[in-house]
Amino acid sequence: MRPTVNDIAREAGVSLATVDRVLNARPGVREKTIRAVNDAIQKLGYVRDLTAANLARSRNYRMAVVLPDTESQFVQTLADALTDAGSIAAAARMDLRLHRFPAEDAHALAALLTSLPGRGYSGVALMAPETPILRDAIRALRTKGLPVVALVSDLPNTGRDHFIGIDNRAAGRTAGVLMGRFLGPAPAQVLVLGQSLLARDMIERRRGFDEVVLRDFPQLDVLPSLETHGSGQTLRQVVAERLGNAPGVRGIYAMGDGHRALTQVLDDIGLSGKLVVICHELTPHVRQALEGGEITAVITQNLGHLARSTLRVLRAKADNLPLDAGQEQIRIEIVLRENLPASPDSALSTFAEPAVTAA
Amino acid sequence: MRPTVNDIAREAGVSLATVDRVLNARPGVREKTIRAVNDAIQKLGYVRDLTAANLARSRNYRMAVVLPDTESQFVQTLADALTDAGSIAAAARMDLRLHRFPAEDAHALAALLTSLPGRGYSGVALMAPETPILRDAIRALRTKGLPVVALVSDLPNTGRDHFIGIDNRAAGRTAGVLMGRFLGPAPAQVLVLGQSLLARDMIERRRGFDEVVLRDFPQLDVLPSLETHGSGQTLRQVVAERLGNAPGVRGIYAMGDGHRALTQVLDDIGLSGKLVVICHELTPHVRQALEGGEITAVITQNLGHLARSTLRVLRAKADNLPLDAGQEQIRIEIVLRENLPASPDSALSTFAEPAVTAA
DNA sequence: GTGAAAATGAGGTGCGTACCTCAAAAATGC
DNA sequence: GCATTTTTGAGGTACGCACCTCATTTTCAC
Numbered sequence: 001m002r003p004t005v006n007d008i009a010r011e012a013g014v015s016l017a018t019v020d021r022v023l024n025a026r027p028g029v030r031e032k033t034i035r036a037v038n039d040a041i042q043k044l045g046y047v048r049d050l051t052a053a054n055l056a057r058s059r060n061y062r063m064a065v066v067l068p069d070t071e072s073q074f075v076q077t078l079a080d081a082l083t084d085a086g087s088i089a090a091a092a093r094m095d096l097r098l099h100r101f102p103a104e105d106a107h108a109l110a111a112l113l114t115s116l117p118g119r120g121y122s123g124v125a126l127m128a129p130e131t132p133i134l135r136d137a138i139r140a141l142r143t144k145g146l147p148v149v150a151l152v153s154d155l156p157n158t159g160r161d162h163f164i165g166i167d168n169r170a171a172g173r174t175a176g177v178l179m180g181r182f183l184g185p186a187p188a189q190v191l192v193l194g195q196s197l198l199a200r201d202m203i204e205r206r207r208g209f210d211e212v213v214l215r216d217f218p219q220l221d222v223l224p225s226l227e228t229h230g231s232g233q234t235l236r237q238v239v240a241e242r243l244g245n246a247p248g249v250r251g252i253y254a255m256g257d258g259h260r261a262l263t264q265v266l267d268d269i270g271l272s273g274k275l276v277v278i279c280h281e282l283t284p285h286v287r288q289a290l291e292g293g294e295i296t297a298v299i300t301q302n303l304g305h306l307a308r309s310t311l312r313v314l315r316a317k318a319d320n321l322p323l324d325a326g327q328e329q330i331r332i333e334i335v336l337r338e339n340l341p342a343s344p345d346s347a348l349s350t351f352a353e354p355a356v357t358a359a
Numbered sequence: 360m361r362p363t364v365n366d367i368a369r370e371a372g373v374s375l376a377t378v379d380r381v382l383n384a385r386p387g388v389r390e391k392t393i394r395a396v397n398d399a400i401q402k403l404g405y406v407r408d409l410t411a412a413n414l415a416r417s418r419n420y421r422m423a424v425v426l427p428d429t430e431s432q433f434v435q436t437l438a439d440a441l442t443d444a445g446s447i448a449a450a451a452r453m454d455l456r457l458h459r460f461p462a463e464d465a466h467a468l469a470a471l472l473t474s475l476p477g478r479g480y481s482g483v484a485l486m487a488p489e490t491p492i493l494r495d496a497i498r499a500l501r502t503k504g505l506p507v508v509a510l511v512s513d514l515p516n517t518g519r520d521h522f523i524g525i526d527n528r529a530a531g532r533t534a535g536v537l538m539g540r541f542l543g544p545a546p547a548q549v550l551v552l553g554q555s556l557l558a559r560d561m562i563e564r565r566r567g568f569d570e571v572v573l574r575d576f577p578q579l580d581v582l583p584s585l586e587t588h589g590s591g592q593t594l595r596q597v598v599a600e601r602l603g604n605a606p607g608v609r610g611i612y613a614m615g616d617g618h619r620a621l622t623q624v625l626d627d628i629g630l631s632g633k634l635v636v637i638c639h640e641l642t643p644h645v646r647q648a649l650e651g652g653e654i655t656a657v658i659t660q661n662l663g664h665l666a667r668s669t670l671r672v673l674r675a676k677a678d679n680l681p682l683d684a685g686q687e688q689i690r691i692e693i694v695l696r697e698n699l700p701a702s703p704d705s706a707l708s709t710f711a712e713p714a715v716t717a718a
Numbered sequence: 719g720t721g722a723a724a725a726t727g728a729g730g731t732g733c734g735t736a737c738c739t740c741a742a743a744a745a746t747g748c
Numbered sequence: 749g750c751a752t753t754t755t756t757g758a759g760g761t762a763c764g765c766a767c768c769t770c771a772t773t774t775t776c777a778c
Binding site for chain 4: 014015016017018021028029030033052054055056057058
């Protein structure tokens with residue numbers, strides 16, 4: 001049997017109340033007694049039973065997740081992953097609430113954030129572009145004791161407690177190597193697409209990409225980034241035009257979203273499957289395009305892990321506990337057709353066999 | 360506030376005892392009453408508080424992890440990951456015990472497994488090659504109500520409850536594409552190494568590799584696999600000899616372990632960094648070789664995830680609960696120098712800031 | 719309608735911990 | 749040595765649920 005607080009008390013020759021005072025860092029205990037208790041804890045290998053502790057505290061964790069109201073498959077998939085993770089974490093006294101804000105409206109976002117502290121929240125996870133007004137809103141939240149976690153795109157100058165997502169510069173570098181190695185030694189031009197050249201993640205990806213290509217693949221000519229502003233229409237136009245004028249293009253690096261429009265325009269001009277196409281985020285459509293050979297490789301992050309990590313980090317921050325950096329690191333995953341993970345739809349929940357009850 | 364069993368009882372107009380009978384599937388409740396209770400549960404959105412439930416059950420989970428006593432960095436790293444995960448899970452009433460068995464001794468392994476049921480275990484995770492005697496031992500365990508989970512290498516014919524690890528065939532395919540694309544269109548020979556051509560995982564990797572190369576990269580000539588029997592000595596010999604005789608070799612696929620010996624022999628004969636070298640498992644030495652450009656790409660699995668997944672699956676099986684297939688799927692990761700995750704050593708635990716107590 | 723069986727209610731205890739109060743003991747200042 | 753402060757002990761309640769017993773009510777077969 002695992003030792004309990006009672007065992008500690010007996011071993012240390014003190015009362016339960018004293019053990020409790022030591023364990024919960026309450027005042028009014030002599031140094032010497034504290035040491036005696038800690039020695040007993042050491043000796044017996046006591047580990048506080050978190051389930052019981054949280055129960056006794058009747059601590060609830062209401063967390064806000066704030067996402068833009070973009071309709072992109074990525075944000076939608078992320079929202080789903082968070083909802084999923086939240087419903088499971090409900091059994092552990094977690095109560096996750098999703099909030100959406102108008103994508104381009106920094107003031108609406110700030111207003112939303114400002115309204116949170118009064119509503120019983122003990123943490124906020126946020127995916128949003130960094131603006132001055134957002135910085136202030138986040139500072140205000142933290143002053144009120146609400147930890148703030150940045151999702152997907154970092155907010156380094158806001159004082160956020162933690163960032164959950166991949167290193168976009170490294171992701172760009174990875175795209176760079178893949179592009180270079182897949183295209184081979186022959187000279188070629190490469191097209192780069194991004195919805196906005198001002199967004200932090202786009203800038204970092206481009207920087208990482210260039211870094212590697214310049215260093216290791218001098219035979220490649222990377223053309224200036226094309227902005228799509230998140231519009232499929234624009235994307236189709238600029239890509240068609242550029243590909244018409246630059247017959248030497250053999251690779252496309254799509255840093256942002258709009259993959260549906262991209263595969264469509266490639267198909268229209270008869271280049272589908274003939275270029276090395278590297279993009280980000282394994283959405284359902286990208287998965288399909290990967291299977292069909294329209295997209296060569298995808299740099300992605302596991303949104304399930306990201307969602308679960310978000311919950312763990314929020315909780316740890318709310319409890320002011322340390323977190324396991326290794327577990328919370330979101331890896332940059334490379335997905336090819338050959339290592340495409342089984343689709344979440346086809347991966348039905350496995351249910352335990354009926355018979356055989358455990359001991 | 361979240362609804363509790365009492366709320367359910369009130370809502371359904373029954374007593375607490377009846378709610379309890381329904382929740383825990385005890386007999387002696389009319390269909391109609393069961394439905395009334397379930398309706399109330401639905402209506403109030405009740406979620407059983409697992410922490411409280413487990414506390415009340417005073418359920419402890421003592422789990423055995425059985426690994427070969429090989430000194431390979433891989434097994435060692437795996438053992439460490441499991442120990443780590445176990446020490447964290449201790450707070451959730453988990454008690455993980457590692458056992459090692461002599462790598463080539465199926466009888467010793469069977470004896471070890473047979474001794475487990477008497478020792479208060481409620482689950483076993485096992486990494487071992489499949490033998491008839493092992494099949495019997497596993498059957499015996501399951502008859503006694505102990506769930507058995509296969510680690511890293513599957514044991515499909517033993518009736519194990521679950522397999523935790525990557526799909527080795529898909530891993531081989533992934534290695535195949537990388538090899539093909541990295542080598543480019545020029546004809547080339549490829550060397551394949553494995554410690555034993557009888558081990559299930561080696562066979563599957565080779566099969567997947569061949570599948571892709573034959574289909575998509577006809578310019579490649581994949582030489583017959585070389586067996587190293589886990590000996591660095593043997594590996595160095597056979598590789599040196601083969602590379603001497605086959606000057607057209609431009610790629611090496613190392614399916615098994617012995618990467619240290621491989622990089623060494625390549626260095627000796629002056630080919631270090633000049634071949635496309637693809638191997639498995641991101642051990643400390645492989646990481647170093649990747650950084651140094653001696654190894655081109657690594658197919659790996661995240662051992663931290665694998666370890667945590669093992670604990671979750673063991674627990675779910677012990678409780679006869681369904682598990683989240685998506686979360687438990689171990690992905691095939693591709694690691695290049697550019698997306699090498701930060702070393703676990705340098706990834707120090709992040710500690711929460713002292714001030715700011717949560718609401 | 720009667721008796722037996724099935725279903726339900728009422729109430730209690732315990733899991734391991736947190737947190738509280740009040741009294742008693744020990745240490746401290748002077 | 750006394751008064752005062754600090755430290756410690758004893759005991760209780762609560763968290764949400766599991767599991768038990770025993771009495772009572774309802775249902776059903778005949």
